[in-house]
Amino acid sequence: MGTEYVCSESEHSSMSMCIGASAAGARAATATASAGLAYMWEMLYIAASMRLPVVMTVANRALSGPINIHCDHSDAMGARDSGWIQIYAENVQEAYDNSIMSFRIAEDAGVKLPVMNCLDGFIVTHAIESMEPLDDEVVKKFVGDFKPLHPLLDVKNPHSFGPFDMPEYYYEHKYNQQMAMKKALEVVRQVSEEYAKISGRKYDLLECYRCEDADYVAISIGSTAGTMKQVVDDLRAEGHKVGSVKVRLFRPFPFQDIAKVLDGRKGVAVLDRALSFGAAGPLFADVRTAMFDNGSRSPAVNYIYGLGGRDVGVEDLKRVFLDLENGTAETVNYLGVKL
Amino acid sequence: MISIKEMSERPVRLTEGHRLCAGCAEPIVAKQVLLATDKPVVVANATGCFEVSTSGFPQSAWEVPWIHTAFATTAATVSGVESAYVALKRKGRVSEDIRFVAFGGDGATYDIGLQALSGAIERGHRFMYVCLNNEAYMNTGIQRSGATQRGASTTTCPSGTCIPGKKELPKDLTKIIAAHKLPYAAQASPHNWKDLIAKAAKGFEANGPSFLNIITPCPRGWRYESADTITMAKLAVETGMWPLYEYENGKWSLTGETKRIAEGKMERRPLSDWLKAQGRFKHLLDPEWKDVVDDIQNSLDASWDELLRLTKL
Known part of the structure; x- marks a missing residue:
């Protein structure tokens, strides 16, 4: 498929790489859990504020300490104010379905926000359940091509990403994020309805x-x-x-x-x-x-x-x-x- | 090496109108670095003076694509950009032959961003990392960093009756980076622009990660007149405090004045010339701190000898 698979030295860097790759004009995705999500903290806010449609699967697991590794929602709940859309799955099928829908939601022109695709650590991530995958071609057609708005790699039309915002502008940028979140409510519903047509599985909020x-x-x-x-x-x-x-x-x-x-x-x-x-x-x-x-x-x-x-x-x-x-x-x- | 005439015809990539201080060496260094290639360039920038002063929304001093994410993350961010480039080029969605350069101050490079930089170099992304080394956290008000020299007074290690400024030696970061066995690493100084640009050109064309550590004098933090920036850079090299050298495919070599001193073609200037030129060291002239000056002299001599040994290998 021509995808670049990069193994990072830390979660802080993996989210930074997703930000860089997404800004560059590529579709970027990663996965993490627990302390890994906590370690990304700073970068979660930056991905959202730069309005980059990064998709991340989070296996919900407890935060240290005491160090534990098992399921709870402390990791993602702590990130609830970071500006990411958060969708939670009940089982393996939903986790699969949500991950496909996540790209459409994140990349919607009225949204342009990162999506956190959450599922319960161990209980779902390490369970053996039957599920029905879709054909690759059906998924590809549903997700579509990534069309970045102002890719960094468009060297003929240079753009500055992540500039310094003084009090005159910061608040408006945050307000715009909130408006995009508002829009995401209806987009999640629309995308879920469209997904029902290709999968037969109907989801709502x-x-x-x-x-x-x-x-x-x-x-x-x-x-x-x-x-x-x-x-x-x-x-x-x-x-x-x-x-x-x-x-x-x-x-x-x-x-x-x-x-x-x-x-x-x-x-x-x-x-x-x-x-x-x-x-x-x-x-x-x-x-x-x-x-x-x-x-x-x-x-x-x-x-x-x-x-x-x-x-x-x-x-x-x-x-x-x-x-x-x-x-x-x-x-x-x-x-x-x-x- | 291209001529000044040819360089004068290259596009300006960092324009005037930025908000860096009078006498700041950062835009001088950046312009020299960006003159070293005629390929399209994408710039990544760590949080710091250089980022804040060139990007105040809704303006930007950048005529090339530029990205800033956070303090620690420049090398990781550029890793992501470069990975996207590799993928999109493979798919035929990008046609240009692009070069990637990351700028970070010494705080972003020696300290908080060292892990990300080490990871990016280990992964082998093709990019050049340039450390604008002004030897302290200048953007936030002159706090000590891992690059601050022993004896320098900063706001977090102020010289006084208890301590002689910073008590510890700086890290030898260029050697830490060279220990990654990357294709190219070098130390440079803006006073010797020919040497700096030649090194940047090598870095841009290295087939993998490259690293430039550049002494970047700061009139506010070092306490000297803003007209003397290039003089300070020159002094750093001529006193041996900032030797010019390269690490190229496993081989060490001296360049510029450092090479001439080693070859006996010019004298290494005394350490006292360096210390007395800057307010951050002026307390060291007091006999009370003679032991500290002796220590600095000893570590300077030891580093110098070690470098000569490496370059003769």
């Missing part, structure tokens, strides 16, 4: 499972949303009116979709596989904000769970719903912590 008449709803991200389907089925069989919402797109955050789907529920549990120390889970903060805006304000509680790869099974998640029904949950709960 959120995925609701048996929510229609649910009194109690749990919201989660990643592989836990898969387990949650089993939990909902089990509890429904016992007569509990429960449902599950999976957040597929976390940045930009689909505030309106969330507010709409949670409207009028008797109780909402927000599950966070990350913790903002001194506050609560990052998803919880955004979900509550979304509900505040639409005036619905269903009672919501937060469950921190699964940090550092702590296993979370069907029985643990059933307890979340039973707590909700019984009104026994605290505002912030630490599921399965040994005290």
Whole structure:
């Protein structure tokens, strides 16, 4: 295919190389996890502010310390404000599908932002699951050719990338990034619809499972949303009116979709596989904000769970719903912590 | 070596109107480097004086494609640009024969960006890295770096009653880079522009990574009159503090005044000429710090002897 494959000496450099390659006029992609993502920190913001459509797969894993390596969302949640679009996969199939869609979303003329394509470390990255790939030609046609706007390698039309911004201009550049994020909400939806036509698999910003008449709803991200389907089925069989919402797109955050789907529920549990120390889970903060805006304000509680790869099974998640029904949950709960 | 007349016909790649200080050696060095090739050039730039002063949005002093990402990342950024070039050229989407040059100050090169530079050289990308070495973090207000000389007073190692300025020796970065066994590395000085441009021309045409470490006097940080920049560069070489040499395909050789001194065709000027010319060293003239001056002299002599030994191998 004529691709250049470069092995870097560090993640800080690999993101810098992606920035250089993307600015030069090539399609650039990389992958990382955990401390590797943390080490890229500075460069994440620069990739986004330079409006370069870099695509990066992130295997979500805990940050040190203590050094751990297993699944949680601390790495990507910490990067939520870096200006990257963040899409989370539930399973192997979604991770594959999202990675194809990521290029179209990132390179959209109205977006031009990098995309972080997240999947749960080990739980998804090291699981053996069946999946259906598409034909290479179908994918190539869907993704299309990369058309850089002002490639650095166009030596006849020189451009300066990454200049110094004084207070007179910095704020406007940041505002433009926010407008591009706003645009990305509709572009993610459009690209997902187009993708359904070639794959038969339909995705939206959120995925609701048996929510229609649910009194109690749990919201989660990643592989836990898969387990949650089993939990909902089990509890429904016992007569509990429960449902599950999976957040597929976390940045930009689909505030309106969330507010709409949670409207009028008797109780909402927000599950966070990350913790903002001194506050609560990052998803919880955004979900509550979304509900505040639409005036619905269903009672919501937060469950921190699964940090550092702590296993979370069907029985643990059933307890979340039973707590909700019984009104026994605290505002912030630490599921399965040994005290 | 091309003539001055030929060079005068080459396009100006860094224009006037930038915001570097009067007497700053950086634009002088950059212009000399960029005169050394007639091929199209893409420039990568580390954060620092040179980046800040040539790129204030919405203006740019650059007439060639230019990219800045961060402080530590110039060599990695140019690695990415060069990799994209290789891929796009293979696909026929770029036709020009382009040269890549990265500029970084000594802070960006000796210190924070050393890992990225080492990685880029090890990977063998074809680019030239130019260190604009003014021997401290001048952009942020004259803080010591790994290139700052022993005895120099900076804002983070101010000379006073406790310390004689910087207590430690600078790294010998050019030799660290040469230890990567790259095709070409050299030390140069803007006062000897013929030597500098000839070295830059070799660097541009090296079949792989190349490195130029260039003494780049700074009137603000070194404390001398801004008209004396080229004099300072010349002094650095003539006192042996900044020897001119090349490492080319494994072979070491002296050039310019350094070669003439080694051959006995001119005298190496005394260390005191160097120290008394700059405010950053003036405290060393006090007998209180005689031991420090002796130390500097000893390390200068040892480095000089080592270099002569290398070039005779």
